[in-house]
Amino acid sequence: MTVPSSRTTRILAGCLTATGLALIGAATLEPYRLRTRVVQVTLPRGCDALTGTRIAFLTDFHIGGPGPSARNTLEAIERLRAWRPHLVLLGGDYFDQGRFSPTAVFDGLCDIQPVFAVLGNHDYRQGEHNARRIAAFLAERGVRVLQNECVVIDLPNGSQLELVGLDDPYTGLHDSSLLARPLTPHPRVLLAHSPSVLEAVSVGSADIGLFGHTHWGQIRLNWSRWLNPLDAAWYLDRIRKKPHARFQRGWFWERGMLAYVSSGIGQTQLPFRLFAQPEVVLLEFAAHGADTHRPCDDPQRYVRERHGTGASGALR
Numbered sequence: 123m124t125v126p127s128s129r130t131t132r133i134l135a136g137c138l139t140a141t142g143l144a145l146i147g148a149a150t151l152e153p154y155r156l157r158t159r160v161v162q163v164t165l166p167r168g169c170d171a172l173t174g175t176r177i178a179f180l181t182d183f184h185i186g187g188p189g190p191s192a193r194n195t196l197e198a199i200e201r202l203r204a205w206r207p208h209l210v211l212l213g214g215d216y217f218d219q220g221r222f223s224p225t226a227v228f229d230g231l232c233d234i235q236p237v238f239a240v241l242g243n244h245d246y247r248q249g250e251h252n253a254r255r256i257a258a259f260l261a262e263r264g265v266r267v268l269q270n271e272c273v274v275i276d277l278p279n280g281s282q283l284e285l286v287g288l289d290d291p292y293t294g295l296h297d298s299s300l301l302a303r304p305l306t307p308h309p310r311v312l313l314a315h316s317p318s319v320l321e322a323v324s325v326g327s328a329d330i331g332l333f334g335h336t337h338w339g340q341i342r343l344n345w346s347r348w349l350n351p352l353d354a355a356w357y358l359d360r361i362r363k364k365p366h367a368r369f370q371r372g373w374f375w376e377r378g379m380l381a382y383v384s385s386g387i388g389q390t391q392l393p394f395r396l397f398a399q400p401e402v403v404l405l406e407f408a409a410h411g412a413d414t415h416r417p418c419d420d421p422q423r424y425v426r427e428r429h430g431t432g433a434s435g436a437l438r
Contacts, residue, residue, distance in 0.1 A: 153194070161405055162408050164424045179382075184389060240313050328377075333384070339356070
C-alpha cells in the first residue's frame, strides 16, 4: 500500500479546505438569490379553459426565521405585481415555527387579487388557535385560506377552474376525500403544503398539484429529485419522526396528474441554502404540449421552463 507523501497530503487538505469554504460562501449567499421560474404548462387532460391563464405560486415564507425571509417575501410580491397573474396561490408556512407577529410583509397582496392559500406545518406549531390567528391575519389582506375546501374560480376568459385546498398533510390535517369526486370539465388544481399528500389520493383526482414544504432539502448535496442523507431536510424529518415525502423537488407525474414541488422562499433552522435557490413560480398555461414526442407520463411532455432570473428579478 502506497502512503501519500506529505506534499500530496497538504495539496489534498488545501483542496478540501478551499471546497469547503466555497460551499460555505455559496450557502451564505444563495438565500439572497431569489429566482423567478416562469414555466409554460399544458394540462394532460387538455382543459383549454386555462389557455392564456397566469397562475403564481409562492410558498414557505418563514417570516421571523433565519436569513432574508422577509426581504425575499417583499421582493416576491413585487414581482407578482409586475407580472399581473390572474390567480395567486400560497402554500403555507407563513411564520417560522408558527411565531406570529404583526408585519407589513404581506400587505402587498391586497393589490394582487384573487389570492387563495393553505396552511403549513409551521403555522400549527403553536397550536390551532395560533393557526386560526394566522389565517385571520391573511384574510385581512384579501387572502382566502382554504382548510379542506373546494372552490370554483371564475377566470378572465369566462371559464372556470376548480381549486381544492387541503389542510396541512404533514400534521395529518388533510381530508383527501375532497378529491374522490370525479373530475368535471373544469380543470382541477390541488393545493397543499406537503407533497406527502400524493400518497393518499386516487388516480385522476386532479389535473395539477402544487406543493412546498421541502425547501428542496435547503442544503442539497444530492442531485436526484428524491430526498436522502445529503439533504439537510432529511434530518429534520428524522428528528420529528415523520416519513419523508417521496417527491422533493421539481416536476413529477404522479396519480395521473402533474405535480410541482417548489423550493419556497424562506429558510428554517439554518440561514443557509445550497443548490436549493429560493423561488417565485409563475405558470403560463398553453394549449399545446412542450414536447409531444415524450411519453404521456413524462412531465416534460407538458412543461417547459421559458425563462427565469437570478437575484435581479427582471423577466426576460
